[in-house]
Amino acid sequence: MSGTGKKTIVEFQDVVKTYGEGEALQYANNHVSFTIEEGEFVVILGQSGAGKSTVLNMLGGMDLPTSGKVLIDGEEVSAMNDKQLSDFRARKIGFIFQFYNLIPSLTVRENVALTKSIVKDAVDPDEMLAAVGLANHKDKFPSQLSGGEQQRVSIARALSKKPRIILGDEPTGALDSETGVIVLSLLQKQSRDGKNTVILVTHNADIAQCADKVIRMKNGKIREVITNEHPLAVEEVEW
Numbered sequence: 001m002s003g004t005g006k007k008t009i010v011e012f013q014d015v016v017k018t019y020g021e022g023e024a025l026q027y028a029n030n031h032v033s034f035t036i037e038e039g040e041f042v043v044i045l046g047q048s049g050a051g052k053s054t055v056l057n058m059l060g061g062m063d064l065p066t067s068g069k070v071l072i073d074g075e076e077v078s079a080m081n082d083k084q085l086s087d088f089r090a091r092k093i094g095f096i097f098q099f100y101n102l103i104p105s106l107t108v109r110e111n112v113a114l115t116k117s118i119v120k121d122a123v124d125p126d127e128m129l130a131a132v133g134l135a136n137h138k139d140k141f142p143s144q145l146s147g148g149e150q151q152r153v154s155i156a157r158a159l160s161k162k163p164r165i166i167l168g169d170e171p172t173g174a175l176d177s178e179t180g181v182i183v184l185s186l187l188q189k190q191s192r193d194g195k196n197t198v199i200l201v202t203h204n205a206d207i208a209q210c211a212d213k214v215i216r217m218k219n220g221k222i223r224e225v226i227t228n229e230h231p232l233a234v235e236e237v238e239w
């Protein structure tokens with residue numbers, strides 16, 4: 001439990017991730033420690049090369065630390081083998097990418113329905129698309145949608161797995177600010193409704209005002225962790 005009485009869902013314990021060796025040795029993450037509580041809306045902020053994607057990759061079980069521990073929802077991800085990692089990703093994590101990663105040859109509905117082949121109790125795709133305001137677009141192909149609509153499909157796909165954690169890598173990076181607000185407020189609502197822990201990586205410092213927790217990184221290290229007592233609703237921010 002944390003001081004707020006909420007359950008800790010993510011714990012990075014002294015995580016090191018290096019690439020290369022000898023003179024070329026590089027610390028992508030250099031003794032990184034932090035915790036995230038269940039239901040938090042978290043922003044990992046930092047300039048290019050700060051180590052944000054490295055953290056996200058380890059949170060999502062796509063990469064393992066060189067040393068240190070990654071604990072997620074009671075499981076030690078850093079001790080898993082490939083098969084266990086793949087199972088962990090399928091059960092617990094929903095991913096949202098900057099460029100949506102939808103399958104162009106499948107309709108919107110089919111893209112969301114894909115998760116049925118990954119988890120047994122996936123949410124019905126029609127219900128999920130209605131929840132993100134896209135019920136009228138379900139028979140279209142991704143190329144027939146705007147960027148913001150495509151990102152909402154990608155969110156519907158991620159949420160339909162009922163993941164414990166949503167991870168987003170610059171999810172509004174390719175969107176204009178008005179469309180970005182729609183996408184961000186959808187993600188913030190997920191955490192405020194207590195359904196998901198949402199963790200976003202971004203360069204955009206404005207987004208930090210909406211976060212419950214901001215993890216600032218620089219040169220592979222944590223610069224500071226700020227807990228926001230009064231995060232703004234996405235709609236309240238002057239973008």
Ligand SMILES: Nc1ncnc2c1ncn2[C@@H]1O[C@H](COP(=O)(O)OP(=O)(O)OP(=O)(O)O)[C@@H](O)[C@H]1O
Nearest residue numbers: 019026027028046047048049050051052053054055
């Ligand atoms: N597979 C890899 N091989 C070698 N070096 C890597 C690898 N992945 C990351 N790095 C290095 O680790 C450091 C941190 O990279 P990371 O991608 O985590 O940064 P970032 O904060 O996400 O940057 P950006 O915002 O540009 O995506 C960088 O210096 C990068 O060059």
